Amino acid sequence: MVERMGISVAVTGASGYAGGELLRLLAGHPDFEVRRVTGASSAGTPLVQSQPHLVGSPGASALTLEATDPARLAEADLVFLALPHGQSAAIAAELPDSTVVVDLGADFRLADPDAWASYYGGTHAGSWPYGLPELPGQRAALQGARRIAAPGCYPTSVALGLAPLLAAGLVEPDDVVVVAASGTSGAGRAPKQNLLGSEVMGAVSAYSAGGVHRHTPEMEQSLSAAAGTRVTLGFTPLLAPMARGILATTTARLRPGATAAQLRAALATAYDSEPFVHLLPEGSWPSTASTLGSNSAHVQVAADEHVGRAVVTVALDNLCKGAAGQAVQCANLAFGLPETTGLSALGVAP
Numbered sequence: 154m155v156e157r158m159g160i161s162v163a164v165t166g167a168s169g170y171a172g173g174e175l176l177r178l179l180a181g182h183p184d185f186e187v188r189r190v191t192g193a194s195s196a197g198t199p200l201v202q203s204q205p206h207l208v209g210s211p212g213a214s215a216l217t218l219e220a221t222d223p224a225r226l227a228e229a230d231l232v233f234l235a236l237p238h239g240q241s242a243a244i245a246a247e248l249p250d251s252t253v254v255v256d257l258g259a260d261f262r263l264a265d266p267d268a269w270a271s272y273y274g275g276t277h278a279g280s281w282p283y284g285l286p287e288l289p290g291q292r293a294a295l296q297g298a299r300r301i302a303a304p305g306c307y308p309t310s311v312a313l314g315l316a317p318l319l320a321a322g323l324v325e326p327d328d329v330v331v332v333a334a335s336g337t338s339g340a341g342r343a344p345k346q347n348l349l350g351s352e353v354m355g356a357v358s359a360y361s362a363g364g365v366h367r368h369t370p371e372m373e374q375s376l377s378a379a380a381g382t383r384v385t386l387g388f389t390p391l392l393a394p395m396a397r398g399i400l401a402t403t404t405a406r407l408r409p410g411a412t413a414a415q416l417r418a419a420l421a422t423a424y425d426s427e428p429f430v431h432l433l434p435e436g437s438w439p440s441t442a443s444t445l446g447s448n449s450a451h452v453q454v455a456a457d458e459h460v461g462r463a464v465v466t467v468a469l470d471n472l473c474k475g476a477a478g479q480a481v482q483c484a485n486l487a488f489g490l491p492e493t494t495g496l497s498a499l500g501v502a503p
C-alpha cells in the first residue's frame with residue numbers, strides 16, 4: 154500500500170474562481186487534505202454555496218468559509234493564496250518560514266521594483282521563485298521551495314510558446330508581438346460592467362492595449378531570462394465570449410537563416426518529456442476547447458516566410474494551467490511529490 158503524506162492545506166480566496174478550481178483539483182489529490190477555506194464577504198457561509206460544483210465531494214461539503222486570519226492559516230502545512238492583487242504580501246509575512254505558500258496573485262512575481270511600481274503601484278513586496286517548472290532551469294528552483302509565485306495566465310501561455318525559440322536563438326528579442334484572447338473567468342468573479350452577459354456574448358473585445366496591461370513586464374521578465382538578454386514585447390489582450398480558456402498567438406522576427414524545422418525542433422526538445430505541455434502534430438492548431446479542465450498547454454508553431462516571422466500559438470485553461478493547476482503542480486514539487494499528482498493532462502471534449 155502507498156503511504157500518503159496527509160499534508161494539511163488552507164485555501165484563501167476559496168469563494169472565487171481560482172479558489173473554486175483549486176478546491177476541485179485538491180478534492181482528487183491523494184496527499185493534500187483541505188482543512189480550512191477562507192473568503193471575505195462570503196465568510197460564515199457553506200463553501201458549496203459559492204462552489205456548487207464541489208457538492209459531490211464529502212470533504213468540500215463539510216467546509217464553511219472563514220474569515221482570512223493569518224494566525225489560523227499558520228496551522229496548515231500548505232497555504233494557497235488566491236486573493237486579489239496586493240492582498241497576499243501582508244498575509245504571507247505572518248506565516249512561518251516552514252509553511253509552503255503558493256501565491257496565485259501577482260504580489261511576488263516581479264523582481265524589478267520599478268516594473269511593479271509602473272504596472273501595479275504601491276509597495277513592492279519582493280519576489281519568490283516563479284512557478285513555471287517548464288521554463289529552462291526553473292524546476293530545480295521549485296523543488297523543496299517554501300514560497301512560490303504562480304504565474305499569471307497570459308504570461309504562462311506566452312512564455313511556454315516563445316521561451317524555447319528565444320533560448321535557441323531563433324528569433325529576435327526586440328521584435329515580439331502578442332495577441333491573446335481570454336475567457337471571462339480570467340477577470341475573476343467580482344461583478345464588473347464590461348463582464349455583463351449582454352456585453353460579452355456575441356463579441357470579442359480588445360482591452361488594456363498599447364503596452365499598459367500589467368502582464369507585460371511579467372512576460373518580459375521570464376522571456377528575458379530564457380533569452381539571456383532583454384526581451385521587449387507588445388501585448389494586446391482580448392476578451393472572448395467563453396467562461397474559460399486562453400488562446401495566445403505570439404509572433405517574433407526570425408533570426409537570419411532560422412527555419413520552420415528549427416522552430417519545431419526547439420519546441421520538441423523543450424517539451425517532449427513534459428507531462429503538461431504538448432507540441433501538436435504538424436498542421437494541427439491549438440484550440441481552447443481541447444484544454445478545458447486540464448493542466449495542459451497545447452502548442453503549435455510555423456515560420457511565416459512572407460514576413461519573416463515565427464508564429465507560435467498556445468492554448469490553455471486559464472483557471473487550470475493558467476492558475477490553480479499550475480499552483481498544485483508547484484506545490485507537488487515543493488513537497489517532493491510526483492509533479493503530476495492530482496492533475497490531469499486530458500481536456501474535456503467537445
Ligand SMILES: NC(=O)C1=CN([C@@H]2O[C@H](COP(=O)(O)OP(=O)(O)OC[C@H]3O[C@@H](n4cnc5c(N)ncnc54)[C@H](OP(=O)(O)O)[C@@H]3O)[C@@H](O)[C@H]2O)C=CC1
Nearest residue numbers: 166168169170171192193194195235236258339341342476
Ligand atoms: N481567474 C484567473 O483566470 C486567474 C486568477 N489568478 C489570480 O488568482 C487570484 C484570485 O483570482 P480570482 O479567483 O479570479 O478572483 P475572484 O474575484 O474570483 O475571487 C477573489 C477571492 O478573494 C477573496 N477576497 C477578496 N478580497 C479579499 C480580502 N481583502 N481578504 C481576503 N479575501 C479576499 C474573495 O472573497 P469573497 O468572495 O468572500 O469576498 C474571493 O474568494 C488573483 O490574484 C488573480 O490574479 C491567477 C491566474 C488566473
Ligand SMILES: CC(=O)N[C@@H](CCC(=O)OP(=O)(O)O)C(=O)O
Nearest residue numbers: 258259305306335336337339340
Ligand atoms: C480576462 C481578464 O480580465 N483577464 C485578466 C488577467 C487574468 C489573470 O488572472 O491574471 P492575474 O493572475 O495576473 O490576475 C486581466 O486581463 O486582467
